[in-house]
Amino acid sequence: MKELRCLVFTEQEVVRAVLDRRRRVKDVLPVGTVSKLVYHRNEGPEHEGIETRLTITDDNGAATELVLADTEVTAALVGYCMGRRIPLPVASDKMLHLINGALTLMITMNFNKAPRLVVTTGAAEGAGAADRLSPKRRIGR
Template sequence: MKELRCLVFTDQEVVRAVLDRRRRVKDTLPVGTVSRIVYHRNEGPEQEGIETRLSITDDDGAVTELALADTEVTAALVGYCMGRRIPLPVASDKMLHLINGALTLMITMNFNKAPRLVVAGAAEGAAADRMSPKRRIGR
């Protein structure tokens, strides 16, 4: 059994996520304002996924194209969600898709994996550690 979640992003959210990630990892950014964003579906066997192209216009009117790979945009959107405290499962497949022209992060969780075992004694000890020292005295 699998569960599928879809998060649909506006163009402004995609731009903000990509620019925030590039600043955080200290990648170079062209100077200017993002004037357009376009998504291209890659259909080849070598390249699969969605390519994102940002058109950046500087103060002189010159336009610079910034082509972003699928992996970079996916990482940026995951970081964007984490920054806004949107819970995302760690053990899941995350892929970009275009749905009605909007960039969508599809998250697939596989429930057929072996379950993680939790030892009863360890769980009780962990709960006791979270209690304040005053509450532990009575136990």
């Protein structure tokens, strides 16, 4: 069994996420204002995924285009979600898709994995709720 979650981002959120991530990792950013955002779906055998292109226009009107791979944009969007305390599962597949022209982060979790083994350390069989409390809270009981 699998669970699928989709987070759909506005263009402003994508731009903010990418620029914040680039500043955080100290990548060089062109000076100017983002004037255009375009997504390209790559379907070739070598480069699958979504390519994001940011056009940045400076004060003189010169345009610079940043071409971003889907891995960078995915990392930026995950960081954006973490910064806004949106819970994301760590053990999941995260991929970008275009849905109705909007960039969407699809998160897939696989529930067919083996369950984690929980080991109890010598707890007495008749122990009540007091054994589950921290040692400081047990003192008063």
